[in-house]
Amino acid sequence: MLLSVEGLSAGYSGADVIRSLDLRIDEGEVVALLGPNGAGKTTTLLALAGVLAPTSGTVRYRGAPLRGALHRRSRRGVSYISEQGSIFSRLTTLANLKLGAGRVEDALALFPELEPLLKRRAGLLSGGEQRMLALGRSLAAKPDLLLVDELSLGLAPLIVTRLLDALRAAADTGTAVLIVEQHASQVLSVSDRGHVLRRGRLAMSGTGAELLASSGELQAAYLSAGPAEEATEETAGRPTEK
Ligand SMILES: Nc1ncnc2c1ncn2[C@@H]1O[C@H](COP(=O)(O)OP(=O)(O)OP(=O)(O)O)[C@@H](O)[C@H]1O
Incomplete structure (x- = not known):
């Protein structure tokens, strides 16, 4: 197992918004973390990336505790792409690529569309x-674990397909991917497994195919959800078996 998470809780200003999460990711797996607005998906990634300190729980990576800030984790092969894109908007596309730990040519081989844009400011x-x-x-550096937030936000379905296919291909060569998405169906089609977060807790888990097939339950998990911070022990629901 590459990453194992047990009893992870984290939040802001002393109030937990994710509670007692258990997750695991194996090498070469794509795992989708789904759920409505405010469910705690980004908070989970922030805690795993080392941006937000968990209030409890253990995170083990290759059997050893995963601790420290993002730059320390990236030395251990963990890469994180935030919702904002993790790019430097005032630098050129080329300068952004050079700042990565991988080779510029490898990034361009993945996305040749970037070639004519190398001199343009990323912003x-x-x-x-x-x-x-x-x-x-990120992928040019061949990370062992890629944490990626909302790849599809505001993008045309064809581009989303292109990005998800690149993630799937990276997973097929060994990179484990934890991807946060609000829109379930497209990401589940390339995912090995998925979890649905609701009010900071795991409400549903299954293989990508199982979750796709249970679209009614999936919808219910979304529709009955409110902001994580409003969750109580009574309303948050129990995690399902994984
Ligand atoms: N910096 C912060 N300070 C206080 N509360 C925050 C902060 N960031 C997020 N929250 C709250 O934590 C809860 C979970 O937010 P989070 O961003 O993890 O949800 P999400 O599932 O990623 O939602 P979305 O799909 O809208 O991005 C929300 O209620 C949000 O308002």
Whole structure:
């Protein structure tokens, strides 16, 4: 097992928004973390990336505790792409690629669309091009574990397919991927497994195919959800068996 998470809780200003999460990710797996707005998906990634200190729980990576800030984790092969894209908007596309730990050519091989944009400031790229830049730069470094937040936000379905296919291909060569998404169906089609977060707790878990097939339950988990901070022991529901 590459990553194992037990009893993870984290939040802001002393109030937990994710509670007692258990997750595991094996090498080469794509695991989707789904759920409605405010369920705690980004908070989970922040805690795993070392941006937010957990209030309790253990995170083990290759059998040893995963601790410290993001830059320390990245030395151990963990890469994180935030919802904002993790790019430097005032630098050119090329400068952004050079800042990555991988080779520029490898990023361009993944996304040749970036080639004519190398001299352009990253902040001027379209939303889809910015996601290609962030993903290309990350994947060129061949991370062991990639944590990625909302790849599809505001993008046309064709671009999303392109990005998800690149993630799936990276997983097939060994990179484990934990991907946060609000829109379930497209990401589940490339995921080995998925979890649905509701009010900071795991409400549903299954293989990608199982979750896709149970669209009614999935919808219910979304519709009955409110913000994580409003959850109580009574309303939060019990995690399902994994
Ligand atoms: N910096 C912060 N300070 C205080 N509360 C926060 C902070 N960031 C997020 N929250 C709250 O924590 C809860 C979970 O937020 P989080 O961003 O993890 O949800 P999410 O599932 O990723 O939602 P979305 O799909 O909208 O991005 C929300 O109620 C949010 O308002």
